[in-house]
Amino acid sequence: MVSHHQGDNFYDGLPRETSFDHLTDLGRYTPLPDDWQIGVADIVNSTGEVAAGRYKTVNMVGAAVISAVMNALDGQPFPFVFGGDGAGFAIGPYDAAAAQQALAAVAVWARAEFDIGMRVALVPVADARAAGHDVQVARFQASPGADYAMFAGGGLLWAETEMKRQRYVVAPAAAGTIPDLTGLSCRWAHMKARNGKILSLVVAAMPGADAADVAEVYKQVIDVAEQLDRGGHPAPQVGMVSRWPPAGATLEAHAARGSGSLGAARRKALFEALVAWVLIRTGLKIGGFDARRYARVVADNADFRKLDDGLKMTLDCDAKTQTRLQAVLTAAADRGIVRFGMATQDEAMMTCIVPSILTDDHLHFIDGAAGGYTQAAAQMKTR
Template sequence: MESDGFYDSLPRLATFSALTDPASYTPLPDDWVVGCADIVGSTGEIAAGRYKTVNMVGAGVISAQINAAGGRAFPYVFGGDGAAFACAPGHAATAAAALSAVQAWAAAEFGIELRVAQASLARIRAAGRDVAVARYQASPDVDYAMFAGGGLAWLEAQMKSGAFALPPAPPGTRPDLTGLSCRWSHIPARNGTILSLVIEPANRVPGPAFTRLANSVLSIVRSLDRDGHPIPSQGADVSWPAAGVALEARTARQGNSLGRRLSLYAQTLFAWAVLRFNLPVGTFDPRAYKRAVGRNADFRKFDDGLKMTLDCDPDTVQRLRAVLEKAQAAGVIRYGLYEQDEAMMTCIVPSAMQDDHVHFIDGAAGGYALAAAQIKSGPSLRTD
């Protein structure tokens, strides 16, 4: 198999539960590289009420890579306060430059410190870990990468210790974040709570016991409406002015000018009217678009573990907690739960006229970041 064509050759899996099977994953070619990023002090940013900004920066890592890839498909995963991806060797330098550009942008625009790192598969495998991927067909138009093998978790830990850091970009460097937006309203829980769930293998590498646990969790979640999907089938609501417009204005390569902000407010007012009142514009069908947003949403993933954002009733939360506590006591997993009242979306929309737009779902009050923090700090919390 040619290295550059590796990802295109992978089958798309239509059933999420198939992703608990290690046989669903294919190791990346030896000459590929892996990049990752995460925000330093994200818990403090959340406490300051800036989780929408945190999500925007995390999704910005992926947006910059998509635009730098020039239409080439590649595996990536969104983690709330960070992201990871892999690419063929011929694209490694371009990917590294895009990572460093996002780091410079996050510091300049938001005062956020973003760690960024990149390592070869050979180096990861020399440390006894691997990176294997699968493609999950979330909808007819969008698929997402799933990761196994422990390599992403290993690289993130190494990055936090200072290893594999990329050189900083020159001052004033800005990434290409075309398509990155966060215009949708927060999505209220319909069944009691928005549950952010992060489950990690106890030894960082999923094995048979973790597979059994993941299947148990998914079996419980299947009792929820649409597997706990936080977005209603008819799509999310919109409001104006959209809460994320001020953030989106700061993604422009030319900077956050008054003209840019005014233009965005005009664009979002028009979009709000079209979506709010279901007004067809040419071939654009707003009802169909809103349904596609839900179908395309990334609300569950395997990322050297299992992460989900679920619209969940209290009884199901307790059933999940009981299964997870038992598995943690048996030394199979470590886990974190975080409950909040709303979910939120951060989006990458190259064109509203096509259905390949992607939407990253997280809890609106801390989500994955605070669920992961519970793994280190103890019992789960709930926001007011």
């Protein structure tokens, strides 16, 4: 067990905010300590990977960054955010070495298992501040069992930009290094839109825009989305649907196999998925595990909306609401406050980190099933 020092208890002490719309209020964010670091990771040419139909792989590799760091820290809570084709997080000084090793391992693993290039970097919070960007964090309690970090201040975005300029880059680990991705899985069936389309939305502040104006636009967007059934949550309230065989079994085997054979890892994933499928269909319980309840908690715990120096949402959206969102955002873009991208598809998908099926702290990252966030961000660049 890694020993954690007092200085790393910063994140433990943050209040949990239960109303997502309150998180547009920058007064609810706390600046990260100066001696912390920002971790960033993204997939090289994710737009091309998504165009080639590898969106589930892109999501899996993005989530692998979070899984590897979580396991490296023995489950110690830390702020992180899933971005579809990558991830961002922050880490205290005592955990920086472990996080760096995890990032280095994921980069080499992504290349070896999937032939995907990854950029990974660790950027001192102090450097972001010196460049004029703060890194502030809040905790959103999505459900009784799961909470997610939200980032504000521009520092996370700045760190990503620096990484793309080849600065602060973490070198890949030695060939053959394998990250600990215990708990990383993607077994659930895709979630079909119930209201029309799955809308992937990415909004970011224009450089130099007033922070209060930007927050007001985010609030307007969230208010429009709140009119949708359950705020546009794409996961069905009755619980997630399990299909057999699961589409993600091979991907999960790549994550779980370690140095073992892919075939054996895939058979294990298929067997576990089959057991879960039977339990959900029959309502049987095994050893305290209630699969139907678990399927409901998955939906509650999912991160279909987030603030990470921008606003990202995956919404089950009807045409009228989409038009209203477009109108709000176009008006704000015309005023030079934000830029945005939208992509629609018929389904949403989920990538999961499940430390234990017997506790409610499992995490579920949602994206559009056609690579929604990546596609929306690609549109944003050209606006």
